[in-house]
Amino acid sequence: MAVSANRLELLQIADAVAREKSIDRMVVIEAMQDAMEKAAKGRYGAETEIKVEINPRSGETRMWRLLEIVDTVEETSRQIELKHAQIKNPTAKVGDFLTEPLPPMEFGRIAAQSAKQVIVQKVRDAERDRMYEEYFGRIGEIVNGSVKRVEYGNVIVDLGRGEAIIRRDELIPREMFRYGDRVRAYVYDVRREQRGPQIFLSRTHPQFMAKLFMQEVPEIYDGVITIRSIARDPGSRAKIAVTSSDSSIDPVGACVGMRGSRVQAVVAELQGEKIDIIPWTDTIADLVVSALQPADVAKVVLDEQAERIEVVVPDEQLSLAIGRRGQNVRLASQLIGWDIDILTEQEESERRQKEFTERSTLFMRALDVDEMVAQLLASEGFSSVEELAYIDANEIATIEGFDEETAGEIQNRATEYLAAIDRAFDEERQALGVDDDLYEIPGLTAAMLVALGKDGVKNVEDFAGCAADDLIGWSERKDGETKRFEGTFKDFPVSREEAEDMILAARLKAGWINAEDVPEAEEGDVVVADDADEATA
Incomplete structure (x- = not known):
């Protein structure tokens, strides 16, 4: 059977739309079927159940009216009584549907316009679904595009198959784009919205830098070198910690490249952002020393429970360790994930002297001893009355100038002091x-x-x-x-x-x-x- 011109034209239109919108051909054909069903309902009545089928190979169109088989008819346009249905189909039973072929129909101007709207909407929805699925799967990748327009500081990027947006706060400071400029950015979010999928790009995201290094450093792409952490002050400075699974490969040297070629390619893309590359280590103390470079670190004290690090630096290194507007220590803190407090050696000495004085005063008051004895206890590292009360008396007796009798007396006084405090607390507990x-x-x-x-x-x-x-x-x-x-x-x-x-x-x-x-x-x-x-x- 020869295919008529109309049928051939129908398939050609479906193929053309599918290619243009990069969607499945069957989606377009299904949209045409929905449009024809809507147009047919306009002729036969909106309450009529109509089914249209377009053969995807020949383009032949067939149309039926569906009638539900029931015992008692309530809607003549949608239902048919069982005995009447069995005349046409002896095997019919209640709950089935009887199909009645309908003749081909010519579309009037209004019906054609309505059908066109249905097809356009269906194709648009399919196109949006395709774009969402495509770019949702590309979250975490770098994409290339050209600037389509700039609105209130936000850059709209043409990606070829869709549009994306780089919001003003996701742009590197002082970065300017004009229509037609090429731009690379990191896909960090894709959302379904009423007006279609929204693709959000960023040039300030830490992972944008990670992906740029992956493109420039083959060892990172191959997984030999791993980027463990990144901290950025976009457009100004960044710190990146790397480690290598191959002991023969220097991770820092590989990221820097010959004469700095690899890191300079990343710096150029990030508008001159200075990048400090440091070797990662699982030892937090060593890591913070590297992270605070170029400042020298004299001492590191860790508080693991509070995830806080106290760093002591030489007096002349304080401004270098802190950095301009606190940038160096802030980036080091972000890189490690711990809070960092910076002290000079003089400040630490003054604090230690203050703590020594406070402990000495506590021992004088709690144990009723003179200043010399209190200072001896404090200088031996005792920091609380509880330590003195519960430690082995021999450790106190070994202090120069002390004997077992003195140690026992100190422990007795410490125990009495703690008991008095406990009694006071117990009275307060009962009152509460x-x-x-x-x-x-x-x-x-x-x-x-x-x-x-x-x-x-x-x-x-x-x-x-x-x-x-x-x-x-x-x-x-x-x-x-x-x-x-x-x-x-x-x-x-x-x-x-x-x-x-x-x-x-x-x-x-x-x-x-x-x-x-x-x-x-x-x-x-x-x-x-x-x-x-x-x-x-």
């Missing part, structure tokens, strides 16, 4: 209405019970409902800055593991869980059966 039962939780002291009472935790049930974060606090990192939220035990040296042990003991005592329900932990670790105890830090 905190139950005595909480003393049965291992690790809790009278001072801790007072802190709990001030936070409204007054019995075992209340304490069992706490999370570890409620007790020791947590940290949240955002935009390179760490914000600390204090817990009830902020003034006590309690670790997360110790807090979880206390909570577990309270839940066992309160009967929330049974001892057999608690998995055996290795090396003294405790498994707490409560999602609320997960750290958010």
